[in-house]
Structures are given as C-alpha cells and as structure tokens.
Amino acid sequence: MGKFRIEKLSDSKRAAIVVAFAAVLAAAAVIFVAFIIVRIANAGADTGAPEETDGEGGVVTSPDWIDVDLIPVNEYSRPGTPTDEIVGIVIHYVGNPGTSAKANRNYFAGLAESGATYASSNFIVGLDGEVIECVPLGEVAYCSNNRNHDTISIECCHPDESGQFTYATYSSLVKLCRYLVDLYGIKPEGVIRHYDVTGKMCPVYYVEHEDAWHTLVGDIFAEE
Numbered sequence: 001m002g003k004f005r006i007e008k009l010s011d012s013k014r015a016a017i018v019v020a021f022a023a024v025l026a027a028a029a030v031i032f033v034a035f036i037i038v039r040i041a042n043a044g045a046d047t048g049a050p051e052e053t054d055g056e057g058g059v060v061t062s063p064d065w066i067d068v069d070l071i072p073v074n075e076y077s078r079p080g081t082p083t084d085e086i087v088g089i090v091i092h093y094v095g096n097p098g099t100s101a102k103a104n105r106n107y108f109a110g111l112a113e114s115g116a117t118y119a120s121s122n123f124i125v126g127l128d129g130e131v132i133e134c135v136p137l138g139e140v141a142y143c144s145n146n147r148n149h150d151t152i153s154i155e156c157c158h159p160d161e162s163g164q165f166t167y168a169t170y171s172s173l174v175k176l177c178r179y180l181v182d183l184y185g186i187k188p189e190g191v192i193r194h195y196d197v198t199g200k201m202c203p204v205y206y207v208e209h210e211d212a213w214h215t216l217v218g219d220i221f222a223e224e
Helices: 011-041 043-047 101-114 167-184 194-198 204-208 210-220
Strands: 066-068 088-093 123-125 131-133 151-156 191-193
Touching: 088 167, 088 194, 088 204, 101 123, 101 131, 123 167, 151 167, 167 210, 191 194, 191 210, 204 210
Parallel strands: 066 131, 088 151, 088 191, 123 151
Antiparallel strands: 123 131
C-alpha cells in the first residue's frame, strides 16, 4: 500500500479559511434578519387587514385616538368587499341602551359564528367617547342598506332609551366625522342618518329632534 502524507496548513491558509467561514456566517445572519423584518412588516396580512385608503387611493394610517380592533373577515359582518368612492357618512345608534362600544364590536364579530343576521359598522363610539374601528376604511360594512357601498357608517352608544348621546360620545362623534369629512372631502349634505336612507328611526333621538340633528351637523362643520 502506498504511503500518503497530510500536509500541514500554513498560517495564511488557515487564516483564509477562517475569514471565509466568518463571511458565510455573516451572510446567513443578514438573510435571517431580513427574513424577520419582512415577516414583521407583513404581519397584518395574516389578519386579512387591507391598506386603508382615502378618496383618492392614498394609504391612510388611523389616528392614535382610534382603537383599531377589526372584525375578522366573515360572511355576516365583514365581507371584505371594497367600497366605491366614499361620498357620505351615515350616523346610527346601537339601539341597546347602556352597552359599551367593545360589547357591540364583539357582537358584530360573534355573528361569524351565530349567523343570526348581517350587521356591522366601520366605527363605534362608546359612552365614554372611545372610538373603535371594526371594519376598515375601503371596505363595506353591513349597516346602511343600499348605502353601504359609498358611505362610512358610525354606530353610537347611548345610556338610555331616548337615544341621546352623552357629551363624551357626542364630542368624539364630531371629532371622528371631522376627520372623515377632511379625508374624503364630504359636504354637509353627505352627513346623514340611517333614517334618511330607509326611514328607520335611527338614531332615534336625532330623528325625533330635528333641531338637535341640525346642531350636530353644524358642530361637525363648524370652524375650530
């Protein structure tokens, strides 16, 4: 059998191997970090949440005073259907005195399981003025019948059967409407009640008290 000899690596060759190995590790680390960044950036895609858009197709980031708590896409309360051009805002009342914005949001979400009806809203304003976004801008909510496709819907909580909003609810509603009016270029005649769409007594206090309704619309469009 022939003899063979193992050649001892020189210092320069050993150094070259170490450098090459370090370069491979560094490249792997860069790829891993890039993968993690992409995963974080795309995390919203797993929830089915689209980019919200304004009236001209620009991307919208909700103000920090809006609690974005989207209903998962489902047949009964968030179909995921894109809206047409937004030309109005429809104001509603929840019709269930004393309930919170969160409770009403959860009711809408629960319809995915119960299948009891088709109902939802883009926003809910609570008794303490909290604002929850349930269905994103740019998507149809099941709230305003034949105006679902071109309006933003806002449900408002109320403490009693009269349907009158608390001061906190009223103030947040005005603030939210101003934000949407500026975003979409909506005119005063574009802010309407559910009643103006179907004749339903909603929001009941502001149907029974026309003066209060006109005051509300005036406050939305008042100069700050």
